[in-house]
Amino acid sequence: MNLFAEIDVSKLFGLALRTSISVQASTFALAAVGLNLHYGYTGLLNFGVVAFMAAGAYGMAIFFTQGLLGGSILIAIAGGLAFAVVIALSIGLPSLRLRADYLALTTIAIAEVLRISFRSQRLLDITGGPFGLPSIEDRNANVSFADVITVDWNPIGKGSYGGWFLEFDEKTLWVMILGWSLVSLATLLIWGLMRSPWGRVIKAIREDEDAARALGKNVFSYKLQSLIIGGVIASLAGIVRAFDMGFVETQQFRPQTTFFIWTVLILGGAASIWGPIIGSMTFWFIIIFSEELLRQMVDSGWIPEAILQSNDIASVRMILMGIMLGVLMIWRPQGLVGKKEEAQIDVR
Amino acid sequence: MGKRLQVTSSFIFLVLGLLLCLPIVANAQSDDELTIRGTVRVGRDVISDVQVLVTDAQNTEIGTATTEEDGKWEIPIPGLGDYTVTLLGPLPEGVSIKEGASDQFIVTVDEYRSKAVGFQLTGEDKKPILEIRPTWERLLNRMVSGLRVGLLVALASIGLSLIFGVTGLVNFAHSEMVAFGAVIALLLESTTGLTGALFPIVILLAVIAGGGLGYGLEKGIFGPLRRRKMTNISLMVVSIGLAFLMRYLILIYHGAEPETFESFRIQGGVSLGPIELPAKDYFIIAIAFFTLLLVGILLQRTKLGTSMRAVSDNPALAESSGIDVNRTIMWVWILGSALASLGGTMIGLTQVVEWQMGEKILLLIFAAVTLGGLGTAFGAMVGGLAIGFASETSTFWLDNDLKFLIALAVMIVILLVRPQGILGVRERMG
Numbered sequence: 001m002n003l004f005a006e007i008d009v010s011k012l013f014g015l016a017l018r019t020s021i022s023v024q025a026s027t028f029a030l031a032a033v034g035l036n037l038h039y040g041y042t043g044l045l046n047f048g049v050v051a052f053m054a055a056g057a058y059g060m061a062i063f064f065t066q067g068l069l070g071g072s073i074l075i076a077i078a079g080g081l082a083f084a085v086v087i088a089l090s091i092g093l094p095s096l097r098l099r100a101d102y103l104a105l106t107t108i109a110i111a112e113v114l115r116i117s118f119r120s121q122r123l124l125d126i127t128g129g130p131f132g133l134p135s136i137e138d139r140n141a142n143v144s145f146a147d148v149i150t151v152d153w154n155p156i157g158k159g160s161y162g163g164w165f166l167e168f169d170e171k172t173l174w175v176m177i178l179g180w181s182l183v184s185l186a187t188l189l190i191w192g193l194m195r196s197p198w199g200r201v202i203k204a205i206r207e208d209e210d211a212a213r214a215l216g217k218n219v220f221s222y223k224l225q226s227l228i229i230g231g232v233i234a235s236l237a238g239i240v241r242a243f244d245m246g247f248v249e250t251q252q253f254r255p256q257t258t259f260f261i262w263t264v265l266i267l268g269g270a271a272s273i274w275g276p277i278i279g280s281m282t283f284w285f286i287i288i289f290s291e292e293l294l295r296q297m298v299d300s301g302w303i304p305e306a307i308l309q310s311n312d313i314a315s316v317r318m319i320l321m322g323i324m325l326g327v328l329m330i331w332r333p334q335g336l337v338g339k340k341e342e343a344q345i346d347v348r
Numbered sequence: 349m350g351k352r353l354q355v356t357s358s359f360i361f362l363v364l365g366l367l368l369c370l371p372i373v374a375n376a377q378s379d380d381e382l383t384i385r386g387t388v389r390v391g392r393d394v395i396s397d398v399q400v401l402v403t404d405a406q407n408t409e410i411g412t413a414t415t416e417e418d419g420k421w422e423i424p425i426p427g428l429g430d431y432t433v434t435l436l437g438p439l440p441e442g443v444s445i446k447e448g449a450s451d452q453f454i455v456t457v458d459e460y461r462s463k464a465v466g467f468q469l470t471g472e473d474k475k476p477i478l479e480i481r482p483t484w485e486r487l488l489n490r491m492v493s494g495l496r497v498g499l500l501v502a503l504a505s506i507g508l509s510l511i512f513g514v515t516g517l518v519n520f521a522h523s524e525m526v527a528f529g530a531v532i533a534l535l536l537e538s539t540t541g542l543t544g545a546l547f548p549i550v551i552l553l554a555v556i557a558g559g560g561l562g563y564g565l566e567k568g569i570f571g572p573l574r575r576r577k578m579t580n581i582s583l584m585v586v587s588i589g590l591a592f593l594m595r596y597l598i599l600i601y602h603g604a605e606p607e608t609f610e611s612f613r614i615q616g617g618v619s620l621g622p623i624e625l626p627a628k629d630y631f632i633i634a635i636a637f638f639t640l641l642l643v644g645i646l647l648q649r650t651k652l653g654t655s656m657r658a659v660s661d662n663p664a665l666a667e668s669s670g671i672d673v674n675r676t677i678m679w680v681w682i683l684g685s686a687l688a689s690l691g692g693t694m695i696g697l698t699q700v701v702e703w704q705m706g707e708k709i710l711l712l713i714f715a716a717v718t719l720g721g722l723g724t725a726f727g728a729m730v731g732g733l734a735i736g737f738a739s740e741t742s743t744f745w746l747d748n749d750l751k752f753l754i755a756l757a758v759m760i761v762i763l764l765v766r767p768q769g770i771l772g773v774r775e776r777m778g
Contacts, residue, residue, distance in 0.1 A: 045581065094764045095763070095764060098763060098764075098767060099767070100581055101518050101580070101581065101584065102718075102763050102767050104518070104584070105518070105714055105718060105759070105763060106759075106760055106763045106764070108711070109711060109714070109715075109756045109759050109760050109763075110760060112711055112752070112756055113753060113756045113757065113760070116749065116750070116752055116753055116756075117753065119749065120747065120749055120750060121411065121424055121747060121749065122747060122750075124424065129424065130410060130411060130424075130426065131424075131426035131427075137427075140427075251408070255707075256592070259588055259592065262585070262588075263589075266585070308600070312599075312600045315596040315599045315600050316596075316600075318592050318595070318596040319592065319593050319596045319597065321589075321592055322588075322589040322590065322591070322592030322593035322594075322596070323589060323593060324589070325585060325586070325588060325589030325592070326585075326586045326589030326590055326593070327589075329578075329582050329585045329586050329589070330573065330576075330578070330582075330586060333582065
């Protein structure tokens with residue numbers, strides 16, 4: 001039996017390509033741009049990226065569903081971003097002085113505190129508890145905060161665009177354009193910041209904090225600014241994701257999402273401008289390509305049922321992510337496009 | 349300026365904490381939401397303090413509840429569909445599941461009405477078995493199960509702390525080593541048929557397998573990487589990758605359904621004065637206690653234990669005084685992993701064995717270890733006991749799903765106020 005005869009190559013590449021330019025890939029790239037500022041440029045070991053995404057998404061959703069300050073969608077988005085700033089301050093003010101591994105533990109713990117609080121049944125009326133926002137009934141009736149952005153404000157006419165596996169309806173296309181535009185803007189912002197005097201101080205802090213301090217720079221304040229800017233960028237990722245899915249739910253913000261974004265950043269290359277974008281697109285291409293290849297091999301009987309069944313394939317994604325993270329760290333810490341001398345991981 | 353910032357920061361933190369708590373206090377649940385509910389009862393008697401778990405068709409946990417004094421429980425569900433309701437226990441003395449009935453069944457919610465569910469329980473004899481117990485007795489019982497959870501968290505945490513002590517690695521895969529123990533024990537039990545009185549053999553085998561896992565990880569991954577002079581931060585990221593690899597391998601080969609050990613199905617309680625616990629809990633508390641005692645003796649009284657503490661204190665000095673550092677590190681991995689395996693098996697005994705065990709216990713372990721002081725084995729014991737006790741006992745006043753918050757809050761506060769932990773030494777701080 002010839003394996004290549006069984007494999008649908010067009011579908012394999014089509015699906016992988018489709019996912020690598022999808023809204024999901026754009027949100028991962030956006031969050032990775034934020035993490036890149038934290039970790040790549042400033043050297044902050046932030047393991048709570050997902051806290052910022054959750055803050056943005058939930059902040060926006062709560063503002064909108066509760067109709068706070070008039071409840072328009074723009075006010076709600078601003079509310080989400082403001083919530084992310086609050087989270088950045090409450091993570092940063094007390095914990096930025098900690099040693100790197102303590103900072104890592106603190107950030108992951110704060111992210112979980114936020115998620116468990118959102119999930120609490122006591123907050124059912126505000127956050128929707130374990131079921132998220134909007135409520136299931138509203139979702140069944142197709143009422144969502146996403147409608148304003150994805151339907152009312154959608155300049156693209158109804159229909160489907162593109163062809164092959166890259167065919168998208170007007171809604172998906174519009175959110176994709178929004179997502180990748182934000183990625184470009186954020187990348188441009190980071191590029192500009194890193195060429196500015198501010199960026200040079202930030203990098204100096206990463207290289208040698210004591211030296212920066214000796215030169216009279218307020219290291220703590222710079223780190224806090226970095227945390228806020230990166231955090232707001234990551235929270236935009238949460239907001240775009242909420243528009244794409246049409247709802248927010250705590251399951252989207254489990255710690256594993258943080259590690260997905262870490263893998264994306266390290267794959268692309270920390271401390272490089274293009275790292276997050278290349279990382280996210282490559283990451284999703286590899287993940288979907290291998291998943292689909294495995295699925296076709298299992299379905300055609302090339303991989304026996306005893307080793308892998310088709311409903312286990314979704315778990316393979318997580319295993320691949322784990323292997324990628326470990327292997328990259330060991331053999332290529334600078335990722336695809338990073339510079340080795342900049343991608344130092346031994347931050348303090 | 350440092351002082352002022354510190355004051356400001358603690359203030360902001362406090363305000364944020366209060367803001368988060370406010371709605372928790374202010375919000376009562378509305379009546380018109382969709383729930384699954386029921387009353388756990390035997391004949392006319394209601395049973396308090398029994399845990400019930402609801403999962404959806406994808407085996408995702410929807411919620412747990414503990415029955416109130418009137419035996420009632422209620423768990424909100426997101427919408428129509430199939431849900432699995434599991435009685436987690438503990439049942440009081442003399443009460444068991446009726447012959448032929450199950451502690452688990454599937455409920456189909458097909459209309460927008462709350463669904464009532466009843467378990468079929470039976471009490472032995474005709475004597476009245478239950479009266480509503482006084483509050484202090486219920487609290488005492490909750491505290492004893494808090495002690496049990498604390499001992500288990502302590503067991504599971506020692507390895508993480510010891511490994512950090514001798515190598516400086518914060519091992520994110522440690523919680524998966526705990527889950528590994530439980531899954532291996534379950535597998536061994538079902539394949540060898542060693543149940544009931546022979547079950548301790550299964551535990552022993554699981555501990556040996558855990559030790560083997562520790563040996564393999566140090567020999568195959570972390571030892572060679574350390575010799576390549578990889579930094580501890582890089583190794584920490586590698587361990588995160590490893591954790592995902594292990595967790596999802598467990599999911600593929602163990603499956604998504606939570607399972608229980610054959611040997612200790614839900615069983616009646618045994619009374620000891622005012623304390624009434626399932627028989628297995630006494631067994632678990634005893635084993636955990638003696639193991640911790642043994643580890644303490646090992647660390648304080650044996651040559652190996654002394655060299656572990658020496659390497660942990662100062663590797664260079666230990667090496668120059670003739671201690672084989674690499675061999676000591678290897679033994680730390682074996683011991684730590686074996687203890688994690690034992691802890692995992694015990695945790696599996698008290699509730700269910702599932703692939704997400706590791707993820708669920710990870711932050712509890714981290715909280716325990718940071719509370720006690722990273723790198724000190726006795727710190728991990730004290731921290732584990734405190735965290736397990738506090739989080740379990742808190743369910744007496746708080747919702748079940750908030751018990752992790754207690755542990756996490758303790759951890760955050762400790763990291764901010766005294767990052768070296770209760771028993772740690774100041775110089776460990778950066």
